[in-house]
Amino acid sequence: MTKIATTPAENTRLQRSLGVLRDVMARPSGTIGLTLVACHLILAIISPWIVPYDYKAMDSLLMLKGPSGAHWLGTDHLGRDVLTRVLLGGREALLVTGIATPIAVIWGGLLGIFFGLVGGRLDEVFMRVVDAFLSLPWILKMLVLIVTFGTGIEVLIPTLAFFYGIPVIRIARAATHDVVARDFISAARARGHGRITVISRELLPNVLDTLMVEGAMRWSWMLLAFSSLSFLGFGVSPPKPDWGLMIADARGFMSFAPWGVLGPVIALSSLIIGINLTADALAKALGIDRAQKAPV
Amino acid sequence: MSTLIDIRDISVGFVGRDGRTREVLRNIDLAVDSGECVGLVGESGSGKSTLALAAMGYLKRGLRLLNGSATFNGTDIFAQSRQELERIRGGQLALIPQNSGQSLTPTMRIGAQLHEALRLHSALPADHHATKAIELLGHVRLPDPKAIVTRFPHELSGGQQQRVAIAMALAGEPKALLLDEPTTGLDVTTQAHILELLRDIAAERGMAMVYVSHDLGAIARVCTRVVVMYAGEIVLEGSTRHVLKSPTHPYAQGLLASIPKLDCAALPIALDGRPPAPGDAGAGCAFADRCAIVQDRCRSVRPQLAPSEIGGTVRCFLAEEAKRQKGRTTGAAPVRYSGDDTMLDLDGLSISYAKPRLLEQMLGRGTNVPPTVDDISISVGKGETLGLVGESGSGKSTILKAIAGLLPPAGGAVTAGDQPLPHTVEQRHPSQLRQIQLIFQNPDDSLNPRHTVSDILEQPLKLYFGLSGNKLRARSAEILERVRLGAHYLDRLPNQLSGGEKQRVAIARAFAAGPEIVLCDEVTSALDVSVQAAILDLLNDLKKTQGTTYIFVSHDLAVVRVLSDRVAVLYQGRLCEIGQTHQVFGGESHPYTKVLLGAVLEPDPDAEPTLAADDVVERAPPERGCPFQRRCPRRLGAICDTDAPPWQSPATGHAIRCHISLEDLNAD
Ligand SMILES: Nc1ncnc2c1ncn2[C@@H]1O[C@H](COP(=O)(O)OP(=O)(O)OP(=O)(O)O)[C@@H](O)[C@H]1O
Ligand code: SF4
Ligand code: SF4
Ligand SMILES: [Mg+2]
Numbered sequence: 001m002t003k004i005a006t007t008p009a010e011n012t013r014l015q016r017s018l019g020v021l022r023d024v025m026a027r028p029s030g031t032i033g034l035t036l037v038a039c040h041l042i043l044a045i046i047s048p049w050i051v052p053y054d055y056k057a058m059d060s061l062l063m064l065k066g067p068s069g070a071h072w073l074g075t076d077h078l079g080r081d082v083l084t085r086v087l088l089g090g091r092e093a094l095l096v097t098g099i100a101t102p103i104a105v106i107w108g109g110l111l112g113i114f115f116g117l118v119g120g121r122l123d124e125v126f127m128r129v130v131d132a133f134l135s136l137p138w139i140l141k142m143l144v145l146i147v148t149f150g151t152g153i154e155v156l157i158p159t160l161a162f163f164y165g166i167p168v169i170r171i172a173r174a175a176t177h178d179v180v181a182r183d184f185i186s187a188a189r190a191r192g193h194g195r196i197t198v199i200s201r202e203l204l205p206n207v208l209d210t211l212m213v214e215g216a217m218r219w220s221w222m223l224l225a226f227s228s229l230s231f232l233g234f235g236v237s238p239p240k241p242d243w244g245l246m247i248a249d250a251r252g253f254m255s256f257a258p259w260g261v262l263g264p265v266i267a268l269s270s271l272i273i274g275i276n277l278t279a280d281a282l283a284k285a286l287g288i289d290r291a292q293k294a295p296v
Numbered sequence: 297m298s299t300l301i302d303i304r305d306i307s308v309g310f311v312g313r314d315g316r317t318r319e320v321l322r323n324i325d326l327a328v329d330s331g332e333c334v335g336l337v338g339e340s341g342s343g344k345s346t347l348a349l350a351a352m353g354y355l356k357r358g359l360r361l362l363n364g365s366a367t368f369n370g371t372d373i374f375a376q377s378r379q380e381l382e383r384i385r386g387g388q389l390a391l392i393p394q395n396s397g398q399s400l401t402p403t404m405r406i407g408a409q410l411h412e413a414l415r416l417h418s419a420l421p422a423d424h425h426a427t428k429a430i431e432l433l434g435h436v437r438l439p440d441p442k443a444i445v446t447r448f449p450h451e452l453s454g455g456q457q458q459r460v461a462i463a464m465a466l467a468g469e470p471k472a473l474l475l476d477e478p479t480t481g482l483d484v485t486t487q488a489h490i491l492e493l494l495r496d497i498a499a500e501r502g503m504a505m506v507y508v509s510h511d512l513g514a515i516a517r518v519c520t521r522v523v524v525m526y527a528g529e530i531v532l533e534g535s536t537r538h539v540l541k542s543p544t545h546p547y548a549q550g551l552l553a554s555i556p557k558l559d560c561a562a563l564p565i566a567l568d569g570r571p572p573a574p575g576d577a578g579a580g581c582a583f584a585d586r587c588a589i590v591q592d593r594c595r596s597v598r599p600q601l602a603p604s605e606i607g608g609t610v611r612c613f614l615a616e617e618a619k620r621q622k623g624r625t626t627g628a629a630p631v632r633y634s635g636d637d638t639m640l641d642l643d644g645l646s647i648s649y650a651k652p653r654l655l656e657q658m659l660g661r662g663t664n665v666p667p668t669v670d671d672i673s674i675s676v677g678k679g680e681t682l683g684l685v686g687e688s689g690s691g692k693s694t695i696l697k698a699i700a701g702l703l704p705p706a707g708g709a710v711t712a713g714d715q716p717l718p719h720t721v722e723q724r725h726p727s728q729l730r731q732i733q734l735i736f737q738n739p740d741d742s743l744n745p746r747h748t749v750s751d752i753l754e755q756p757l758k759l760y761f762g763l764s765g766n767k768l769r770a771r772s773a774e775i776l777e778r779v780r781l782g783a784h785y786l787d788r789l790p791n792q793l794s795g796g797e798k799q800r801v802a803i804a805r806a807f808a809a810g811p812e813i814v815l816c817d818e819v820t821s822a823l824d825v826s827v828q829a830a831i832l833d834l835l836n837d838l839k840k841t842q843g844t845t846y847i848f849v850s851h852d853l854a855v856v857r858v859l860s861d862r863v864a865v866l867y868q869g870r871l872c873e874i875g876q877t878h879q880v881f882g883g884e885s886h887p888y889t890k891v892l893l894g895a896v897l898e899p900d901p902d903a904e905p906t907l908a909a910d911d912v913v914e915r916a917p918p919e920r921g922c923p924f925q926r927r928c929p930r931r932l933g934a935i936c937d938t939d940a941p942p943w944q945s946p947a948t949g950h951a952i953r954c955h956i957s958l959e960d961l962n963a964d
Contacts, residue, residue: 182741182742183736183737183738183741183742184742184743186697186702186734186736186742187734187736187742189702189721190700190701190702190729190732190733190734191729191733191756191809192721192724192726192729192730192759193755193759201755202744205744205746206744206745206746
């Protein structure tokens with residue numbers, strides 16, 4: 001008998017994930033993106049213990065004061081500390097989107113893979129429906145739901161997960177189509193593997209990469225949507241701090257107290273930029289061509 | 297004649313992950329005179345495309361000019377501004393890339409695309425563009441140019457698209473043409489036509505051409521001078537005759553010996569090993585690791601390009617020696633079949649892609665469209681190799697898929713051994729599935745990029761033999777050994793393997809099932825000739841040790857000739873001829889077989905192809921009569937359009953389907 005190779009498996013799943021992570025970190029966009037996202041996540045977790053003030057504490061003597069040693073980012077129109085509220089203002093957004101994103105990717109992904117596999121007339125008709133749905137302005141769709149069912153986490157999570165799962169269907173379907181056409185799928189079928197094995201062993205690993213990048217993109221869009229809803233008064237209810245809400249509240253005083261807007265805007269945009277940069281680096285590390293990605 | 301393209305001491309490289317600069321081209325000098333056609337040959341990765349593109353100042357992303365210069369017609373290319381470069385490229389210096397026919401804009405009419413090219417690259421006033429466009433299409437020998445300008449690219453055949461791409465390149469009246477694998481991927485007949493066209497155009501216009509190809513047959517046909525590249529260097533340069541007939545460099549000799557020849561049934565000799573990766577060539581001769589006559593000094597001192605005694609220049613210390621050596625010129629004789637048990641029997645197989653309604657839309661015809669493949673009856677003996685040849689679209693892959701159960705036939709029966717096989721994979725018993733294995737054309741596509749070699753080999757072992765644990769791994773290693781790969785490959789991913797290694801893994805996977813019948817679909821087409829020779833040798837070896845029955849599909853007749861005991865010729869999904877290999881390749885043949893054989897290009901400057909039929913690609917087989925009626929150069933007349941031709945048998949085991957009588961077939 002031939003001697004068995006004793007070298008340890010160098011291409012295990014863990015090894016690959018580590019390799020991808022290393023590749024992401026090696027790119028400038030990946031380093032910056034991951035750092036930004038990590039900072040946001042850590043701050044969101046520890047902020048209740050490190051904020052200098054109570055986010056509700058109003059002080060009529062301190063309304064709209066500029067940055068100072070005591071209030072690094074100044075105070076808002078009710079005399080609350082802006083820094084405290086900026087630090088806490090992402091928690092709700094991250095919680096809601098952090099739950100809604102995986103749900104969106106999972107249901108959209110499953111449905112997309114299903115239609116990609118089924119193909120034919122059914123698939124075509126369904127995709128037309130998806131396209132029609134995608135062509136409606138998203139804010140309109142969401143407002144209809146929220147106006148009907150009310151606000152609050154228990155409504156926002158399913159709503160966001162639902163709407164943001166729909167573009168995932170398209171992506172997952174396209175990725176499935178690409179993979180299904182390849183010869184290794186034919187080879188597995190010709191060997192006589194069952195449908196489940198073909199899907200789980202041959203198809204899924206190749207589609208998951210695309211879905212991962214797509215998930216990151218969805219996340220950043222969802223954050224923006226959540227903040228917009230808050231901005232419009234349909235998201236987080238005051239006095240809870242939230243970036244969108246803070247921008248809405250402070251925008252009236254922007255000409256003479258710009259710090260009230262600046263803090264939450266920088267916080268929100270740095271998180272979104274961070275996610276986008278990471279998604280970009282991840283796509284490159286995984287060798288996925290983002291150019292073929294469907295519009296939002 | 298004046299020097300048009302002058303490349304001096306050029307080096308091009310990239311910075312690797314480790315921060316080291318790795319050279320893709322190393323100190324290359326190349327001068328091309330006007331009116332001259334220079335061929336650049338070498339294995340994939342040797343830098344031939346990079347060199348051609350550098351001549352027009354174009355470097356792929358990540359590549360950098362490290363040294364040297366390129367001048368075109370007196371202008372220093374790398375010193376030009378972007379606009380200036382864009383003016384030169386496509387104008388005086390035009391590029392025809394691989395698949396350029398397919399890269400025409402699909403939504404624009406041919407005429408509009410030509411106008412665009414004329415607007416950008418010629419000084420012609422706009423009102424002359426229409427006539428000029430038609431003139432250009434005439435130049436590239438397209439029939440009825442006036443009708444072609446109004447068509448869309450998808451309404452043209454692959455060969456016609458390629459002609460349009462050439463016409464567009466000619467729009468700026470170029471002084472030089474750079475061609476990068478311009479006929480790769482086209483059918484033999486189409487390729488031969490395009491090459492004749494290029495020859496004529498070059499002669500008519502006195503253009504310079506740089507022709508990049510791995511196909512020495514094509515090079516032999518169009519080039520006057522050949523440059524052989526290896527690991528980013530020129531190793532041999534000289535007249536086509538000198539390089540192809542009496543090569544003085546061991547690498548060129550090896551390359552030539554690895555090409556299967558139509559007139560020789562022996563296995564080609566594989567060139568073992570593979571070229572060093574960029575930057576890994578070391579201090580000595582880059583070819584040292586694969587050279588048969590290597591000496592100690594070759595490993596420490598880099599040989600320089602020096603004039604050779606019989607003309608041209610060569611980079612080898614032992615060029616004179618190499619010339620005398622000549623080496624083995626023919627390889628081992630392939631295993632031949634001699635038995636009479638039937639292993640696989642196809643009886644009246646017909647396959648249709650038509651899902652009635654969709655096809656009606658697609659072809660705009662009535663419902664009774666003839667099936668894509670029809671009336672295929674072939675039986676293959678146990679241990680026999682049947683070659684299946686025909687142009688692209690002739691249904692070769694379709695037949696293999698039907699045998700494998702991936703595509704249910706519309707009619708007919710497949711019998712393996714003595715058991716009739718159900719039509720689909722789902723209905724077949726695991727033992728029947730195990731019996732028949734398929735190997736695909738492109739290993740990049742047939743190996744899951746996310747599975748390691750051991751994952752890949754374990755699938756059939758687990759499925760058919762229920763192996764597990766240590767036994768499984770041991771068996772995988774054993775099978776890998778059989779395709780001459782070491783056990784250390786087990787944990788690699790496909791992207792960590794070379795093209796040849798990948799195809800070996802794909803072959804190993806098929807043989808892991810212990811199959812009786814192996815279906816090979818163009819298994820060497822995606823590979824370099826040197827690697828192809830090794831794969832052919834391997835398949836032959838497995839045939840010897842395992843007694844496997846093969847169906848071997850290829851568009852390359854010389855490759856089919858090497859391995860096949862019998863050959864079947866297909867046209868539009870119908871059999872034209874079937875017989876022993878020597879019967880089909882010599883003596884009386886079907887007119888279509890003659891056309892195919894005539895178009896084969898040998899790596900020999902004296903060989904001349906005969907171009908009989910047009911290179912039109914047919915979209916659907918005719919409803920009645922002979923399938924070849926529209927292109928047949930020997931058409932008899934109306935009878936060919938109306939009556940299905942009869943099978944005639946000039947000798948036992950040899951059958952030809954044509955209305956022409958055997959005597960007349962023989963006469964020509
Ligand atoms: N999925 C499909 N649907 C419809 N028609 C198809 C499909 N696949 C192939 N065909 C058509 O069937 C015919 C035979 O195709 P096939 O792929 O078997 O040819 P081939 O001889 O293997 O060609 P090549 O040398 O290019 O691989 C062609 O006319 C092709 O256009
Ligand atoms: S220099 Fe030496 S190693 Fe290189 S090709 Fe010549 S004989 Fe072979
Ligand atoms: S039957 Fe007629 S058309 Fe067909 S090959 Fe013979 S001569 Fe040509
Ligand atoms: Mg094919």
